[in-house]
Amino acid sequence: MKPVETSPLTRKLSAFVALSEIELGALERLHQRRRSFAAGSDMVHQGQSAQAAYILSAGWVCSYKLQPDGTRQIVDFQVPGDFLGLRSVLLRTSDHSFEPIVDVQAAEVLTSDLLEAFAQTPRLATAILWAASRDEAMVVEHLVGIGRRDAVARMAHFLLELGARLALVGMGSKEGFGCPLTQYHLADALGLSAVHVNRVLRQLREQGLVTFRDGHVTLHDYAGLVALADFDPAYLDQTGPLLT
């Protein structure tokens, strides 16, 4: 029997539950339909009737809603190990769009595959629901951020969240992480203008907290940033097997 490859999703779910051989096998089978998508072209359109979800294995994606006036609100970013469009499988149309920020690799998961895996391996189902619940908790935090945090705390919180998510799949640490996002992505996610994003990043840099330059976020003062953002990572629920 060939060893099961450790996909980012496997790595992430293992923070929640110790998966058995059978469950790992079922998870591997969900990765069978490998697809590539080029940066900039939507994988799923808002309003599209979606019969598939994706597991992102490499690259970054953003999920967003376009407003009638042409502005967009980025709801979240997806990094390796994240599901895209798990919700679209259940709702009859996708309630938002997914756009690759860089070239990405993903596994297509049909609704039928997912329901079959759920029926066969209830613990895997629970682990996937954990991941979905965690995604939802992040959207709640983004709502709180836009509704209640000032621009500097909002940015700091956002960068800390990204760092923690990436650390979970081995792509970041408390020192920093690679990050392909532009100031426009940050602006659309945080409800700020690109000019305001620049000003906020400059302020954080001048305070010696964080530098975002050339596709890399360097966290100079992790504790200081946590204090500034009042960052409590409990909602990410990844402190169990992983970080103790």
Place this chain on the structure above:
Amino acid sequence: MKPVETSPLTRKLSAFVALSEIELGALERLHQRRRSFAAGSDMVHQGQSAQAAYILSAGWVCSYKLQPDGTRQIVDFQVPGDFLGLRSVLLRTSDHSFEPIVDVQAAEVLTSDLLEAFAQTPRLATAILWAASRDEAMVVEHLVGIGRRDAVARMAHFLLELGARLALVGMGSKEGFGCPLTQYHLADALGLSAVHVNRVLRQLREQGLVTFRDGHVTLHDYAGLVALADFDPAYLDQTGPLLT
């Protein structure tokens, strides 16, 4: 065999899937542990380790996150037929609090009950996941509202969403609905001050669109309100069996 009572949740899920006798029975069993909660005292605290979710059968609840500075962001309101804390069952702590706005009745659902029902009746599981997905789509809309809609469109969108949700459980129509929310609830949900909420409601009333008075929302001009808010109810996914 005694006829199965039509709970608001049953009514809501029936918009998604025609439930069989067996599934209706499993759904009824989830309603066994009836509990009452008084207005104003939290049912679930942020940070609490929750081993139960609730199905709301009467009354209104709000879910919120408190910020360290004492402000709060209301994430959503729950009305009869809604689940509370479905996510807390999966995450190890609750990522937000639930407070009854009026005296409420709810059925307590233990994690074990839920997983057992999921294993026995996969279609019921899918229907409950549909409801959870719909809740999540609403949080996304609230994020878009706070991030991208002006105060008047945000309020109009919010009232239309509430009306559609209540219509699904027989508690509202395109003419209006009973609503126990105060200006403070609206302010905390929409990221506005109470003064701003008053001004926005006055503007909507003076434009002949909607009146919110004495616990009742009257929609004078449903189409006008839809146009103002650019309200597209597709994300509520309730146009299938119900509204065609």
